[in-house]
Amino acid sequence: MSLKLFRSTGYHSILSPGETRVAMHPGWAVMAASVWIGYACNPWFWHSLAAGADVVPATLLGAAVTGATGSVVSLFGWRRTLKPVATVLLAAAALVAAGVWTQDMALGAAFEGQRPALALPSWASLFSWQVPTLLGLLGLLPMLWLWNAQLRRLGGPAQLRANLTGMALGATITGGALLALPLLTH
Numbered sequence: 001m002s003l004k005l006f007r008s009t010g011y012h013s014i015l016s017p018g019e020t021r022v023a024m025h026p027g028w029a030v031m032a033a034s035v036w037i038g039y040a041c042n043p044w045f046w047h048s049l050a051a052g053a054d055v056v057p058a059t060l061l062g063a064a065v066t067g068a069t070g071s072v073v074s075l076f077g078w079r080r081t082l083k084p085v086a087t088v089l090l091a092a093a094a095l096v097a098a099g100v101w102t103q104d105m106a107l108g109a110a111f112e113g114q115r116p117a118l119a120l121p122s123w124a125s126l127f128s129w130q131v132p133t134l135l136g137l138l139g140l141l142p143m144l145w146l147w148n149a150q151l152r153r154l155g156g157p158a159q160l161r162a163n164l165t166g167m168a169l170g171a172t173i174t175g176g177a178l179l180a181l182p183l184l185t186h
Helices: 026-040 043-051 055-075 082-103 107-111 130-148 156-185
Strands: none
Touching: 026 055, 026 082, 026 130, 026 156, 043 055, 043 082, 055 082, 055 156, 082 130
């Protein structure tokens, strides 16, 4: 005679391991990375909020960067390319934000013809505490979140639809922000 310790009814509990973690739609990951790059990695936005001046241009610039990032990440929003592309963009945004923050570059200076290479931090500033801290907070933490996020696997047509929707939405946001920038700043 055998002893049965557990009886199976064929029904699974809500608390079973496969059901407790619901995977996130890839579009939400694209949106989160884009908003992080557009606003959290935008030192001009934070300077304008702190100073209370030039809030509209900095907010519109953040929206334009968010939309452009959303379009690029959506273009590469497939299962094997979404996280690496978003990682590269997060690292680049954190590096530029650290350079702008440590050099205290004004928002107008970025549009007055200064070369983008000047927005990168200098080699000497890489050994100070500000640049590694900014790179860790603005780049490393969202990268860790992104790589640990479980993303839902979509079928080919559904993923293509999601990618095209993200690219169109990002292009619309970028175009609207860039069109509104000269109108609302004067």
